[in-house]
Amino acid sequence: MHFFWKRLLGTIPSLIGVVLVTFLLSHALPGDPAAYFAGPAANATSIAEVRAKLGLDRSLPVQFLHYADDLRQGNLGNSLTTGQPVLSDLIERLPASIELTFFALAFAVVAALPLGVWAATRPDSIVDHSCRALVSIGAAFPTFFIGLLFVYLFYFLFDIAPQPLGRLNEILYTAPPRITGAYTIDSILAGEWGVLRASLAQLILPSVSLGMFALAPIARITRAAMLQALGSDFIRTARASGLPTRKILINYAFRNALLPVTNVLGMVFSFLLGGSVLIEQVYGWQGVGAYAVTAVISSDYAAVQGFVLTMAFLYVMLNLVIDLLATAIDPRVRFES
Amino acid sequence: MSALLAIEELSLVFRTRHGTVRALEDVSLTVDRGEIVGVVGESGSGKSVMAYAALGLQDAAAQVLGGRILFGGLDMLNAAPDVLAATRGREVAMIFQSPRTALNPIRKVGQQIADVLLEHTTFRGAALRAQVIEALSRVRIPDPERRAEAYPFELSGGMCQRVMIAMALACSPALLIADEPTTGLDVTTQAVIMDLVREMSRTSRMSTLLITHDLGLAGEYCDRIAVMHAGHIVEIAPTVELLARPAHPYTRQLLASTPTPRTTIADLVSIPGQLPDLRQELPACRFSARCERHIPLCDERPLPWTVVAPGHAVRCRVPL
Numbered sequence: 001m002h003f004f005w006k007r008l009l010g011t012i013p014s015l016i017g018v019v020l021v022t023f024l025l026s027h028a029l030p031g032d033p034a035a036y037f038a039g040p041a042a043n044a045t046s047i048a049e050v051r052a053k054l055g056l057d058r059s060l061p062v063q064f065l066h067y068a069d070d071l072r073q074g075n076l077g078n079s080l081t082t083g084q085p086v087l088s089d090l091i092e093r094l095p096a097s098i099e100l101t102f103f104a105l106a107f108a109v110v111a112a113l114p115l116g117v118w119a120a121t122r123p124d125s126i127v128d129h130s131c132r133a134l135v136s137i138g139a140a141f142p143t144f145f146i147g148l149l150f151v152y153l154f155y156f157l158f159d160i161a162p163q164p165l166g167r168l169n170e171i172l173y174t175a176p177p178r179i180t181g182a183y184t185i186d187s188i189l190a191g192e193w194g195v196l197r198a199s200l201a202q203l204i205l206p207s208v209s210l211g212m213f214a215l216a217p218i219a220r221i222t223r224a225a226m227l228q229a230l231g232s233d234f235i236r237t238a239r240a241s242g243l244p245t246r247k248i249l250i251n252y253a254f255r256n257a258l259l260p261v262t263n264v265l266g267m268v269f270s271f272l273l274g275g276s277v278l279i280e281q282v283y284g285w286q287g288v289g290a291y292a293v294t295a296v297i298s299s300d301y302a303a304v305q306g307f308v309l310t311m312a313f314l315y316v317m318l319n320l321v322i323d324l325l326a327t328a329i330d331p332r333v334r335f336e337s
Numbered sequence: 338m339s340a341l342l343a344i345e346e347l348s349l350v351f352r353t354r355h356g357t358v359r360a361l362e363d364v365s366l367t368v369d370r371g372e373i374v375g376v377v378g379e380s381g382s383g384k385s386v387m388a389y390a391a392l393g394l395q396d397a398a399a400q401v402l403g404g405r406i407l408f409g410g411l412d413m414l415n416a417a418p419d420v421l422a423a424t425r426g427r428e429v430a431m432i433f434q435s436p437r438t439a440l441n442p443i444r445k446v447g448q449q450i451a452d453v454l455l456e457h458t459t460f461r462g463a464a465l466r467a468q469v470i471e472a473l474s475r476v477r478i479p480d481p482e483r484r485a486e487a488y489p490f491e492l493s494g495g496m497c498q499r500v501m502i503a504m505a506l507a508c509s510p511a512l513l514i515a516d517e518p519t520t521g522l523d524v525t526t527q528a529v530i531m532d533l534v535r536e537m538s539r540t541s542r543m544s545t546l547l548i549t550h551d552l553g554l555a556g557e558y559c560d561r562i563a564v565m566h567a568g569h570i571v572e573i574a575p576t577v578e579l580l581a582r583p584a585h586p587y588t589r590q591l592l593a594s595t596p597t598p599r600t601t602i603a604d605l606v607s608i609p610g611q612l613p614d615l616r617q618e619l620p621a622c623r624f625s626a627r628c629e630r631h632i633p634l635c636d637e638r639p640l641p642w643t644v645v646a647p648g649h650a651v652r653c654r655v656p657l
Contacts, residue, residue: 244456331488
């Protein structure tokens with residue numbers, strides 16, 4: 001527990017850094033927000049008025065303090081495009097993105113771990129080579145291309161996937177009452193199994209196309225880590241002790257291989273966050289990625305800032321979780337710190 | 338009485354990308370019940386390859402060209418994998434050099450011993466736990482209840498080797514194969530570990546095959562010693578006999594290069610030349626290139642064994 005609190009405190013500097021960078025980033029962007037907010041009919045006086053109203057005439061440190069104070073109160077500003085507070089926009093859409101990313105990651109892990117283990121137990125076999133080929137294909141094609149390809153194949157050609165238009169077919173189903181915002185969880189909580197089925201059906205294509213991208217690094221690291229573990233002295237000891245192959249593979253090799261795999265998961269998650277922006281566009285997914293794209297196109301500063309801040313925050317939190325997972329797997333990490 | 342372990346005319350090669358390595362050629366060795374047999378030789382002489390083969394644990398690239406290994410009547414080279422697995426750890430156990438890496442780094446040592454017991458015995462639950470503690474205390478690990486909960490990185494190298502021995506002896510095997518068990522340990526720990534191995538073999542009538550490059554160590558603990566050079570066993574004799582009257586030029590040079598309490602560094606002799614490249618075509622006697630007694634007859638095959646005294650055989654045309 002002691003380790004946990006120490007690690008939790010360690011995230012504070014990262015979070016301060018995140019806030020600082022987001023703030024500076026918005027000031028480094030080209031264009032004058034005051035002129036933008038004042039509108040096309042504004043003259044010099046009205047722009048100056050807007051500037052004063054926005055606090056943009058103060059010194060940078062003072063502006064930062066105001067920004068930090070706003071953040072403290074949960075005020076991320078208002079979005080120009082939706083007219084809503086950015087915070088409520090994000091809260092509204094974030095569960096959709098997290099749900100998608102989570103399913104993508106789950107698909108990638110469930111597919112990549114066995115592939116990697118399988119390839120490692122039979123190096124240079126047909127299994128190994130076909131695993132490598134599959135992984136290369138997943139990594140070589142851009143996420144949005146795979147997304148479009150899947151839509152073409154499974155929706156248009158074979159007609160086995162539902163319309164790629166968002167999280168739920170709104171004509172046939174109504175969204176479950178909002179509790180977590182994730183349709184799958186909410187529909188389970190509400191006991192609406194039809195909705196659960198429908199939302200899962202909508203999830204499959206986008207999460208698989210997104211997950212394909214994460215498949216490659218996870219499978220490759222799993223294979224490498226397994227090979228290394230299988231070649232190590234303690235596996236030889238286990239064999240010499242007559243332990244059964246299954247136990248050697250799972251309890252000895254795989255658990256030791258999990259550590260590098262867990263570390264890669266953190267990195268892969270950040271790929272997925274980036275990739276989800278494109279996938280959400282392709283599948284009409286109402287998540288923060290699609291929101292950010294709209295915001296960037298329409299120079300919606302507050303929204304972009306809010307999006308970047310949210311992603312950075314998520315990333316810091318994810319790294320915390322990965323670190324804690326690593327300690328659960330490897331007792332040595334606990335003692336090193 | 339037949340030997341517990343009999344390696345009979347074993348020849349083994351490794352198929353590698355850079356050619357075929359003739360790791361073992363016509364190697365024969367027996368270990369009787371309760372006997373401690375040492376196998377001594379330089380690094381690369383094939384000692385460990387032989388030890389692994391005795392467990393049926395040879396590398397995937399290894400290929401047995403001839404000979405067989407009988408352990409208590411079981412053909413270790415051709416037995417079914419599940420029969421082998423059931424034998425390993427229960428009937429024949431092995432301890433390794435660098436005990437720290439030979440233990441699973443992220444599993445408690447007690448758990449690792451329990452894994453072996455779970456596989457080979459019917460102990461479960463509290464009885465299993467008691468057996469683990471018993472195994473640890475048998476190798477005189479102080480405070481075994483607490484140490485069972487330790488991870489290998491929390492223990493010293495000597496402690497880890499004791500755990501290895503505890504693990505190997507957990508099921509009271511008939512044969513212990515110790516592959517350089519004291520390499521990397523300091524001298525006092527080395528003595529403690531070796532005394533422990535000897536005591537275990539004496540009290541439980543366990544046989545031990547001690548693989549080492551240290552002739553001094555083998556001389557102190559073994560009943561018989563086999564000297565290996567470049568994949569051949571060149572001489573085999575009871576320890577006292579071998580140390581007093583080495584018959585093979587290589588053994589004599591090994592002895593001359595082994596420090597004793599009465600020698601100084603200036604007295605120690607290094608052995609000229611190096612092990613031949615086992616991927617090349619090799620002469621009948623693989624030591625001939627390094628030997629000052631080499632005569633033309635040495636190159637004729639087959640190279641015979643000469644019995645110079647009861648139980649003392651040497652594979653040399655011109656023994657000392």
